Amino acid sequence: MAARPDIEELFTTQVAFVWRSLRHFGVREADLEDQTQEVFVIAHRRYTTWDGEHPRAWLYAIARRCSAAYRRRAHRRHELPVDAVPESPSSSDPAAGLELDRLDRALSAIDEDKRTVFVLFEIEEMSMRDVAQTVGCPVQTAYARLYAARRELASLLEDER
Template structure:
């Protein structure tokens, strides 16, 4: 395949997949601006590895990159917290997700691993096995993290609903 045709295939992929993967990144990060940054970083890395990604499923390849990129960010943030350096304040943007603000707040309150499991299982519609592969853990871990996360989401959302009533 020529470089020009690879570039055209990559461009078509990005145009078709941008919104889908931005949604995933937003749910993983809890912040629209951080999600755009994460997705752009991953797309640059994907461009360099495009020939490898097209041998399998480029969506799965990019999804794995998003999860790994966010995990790396979580680790850097934790290291900053441990060294006493203040983390950057995340802005809460307005946008197409406003109608789901309560759910997004509840997702942001979940521990990092639980949030990743919920996003991949329920928003990306991955199987337990595919989620385990994407996160580099066992299927049992996915099941237990998912159960804990859903229970916590139910409690949080029910409590919020009762407060409004």
């Protein structure tokens, strides 16, 4: 069993993961830094109650709740989160940008439960056991959601051609 990371090490090793997770949850680019900070403020506050296992799963759950609160606040302020975050102007390959846009549109069309499992397993490279724990379902259910997400994603991407 690995040693429990201190809060600074947790931040250093997981900040990029939290940022990407919040982005996948629809937090606007302009608000990502603030929301990432919010996740780690909550993590710091709850650090003593954390069992020290599965840091990504623990931070992902916090990020999910923070992004949900963010979207509720945005709704009350009559702000609308965007479906796809525009690529940064530094992108030198326009074709890659178009492919990422296609993938973002297809991912956003998939049910949230399936999309979450797909992103955590395929993009974030979490183990299926950690994915299942993060989303709060049995491992076999997580595998079923992954299979369904892959099938739907392939179909959506094929239809878009």
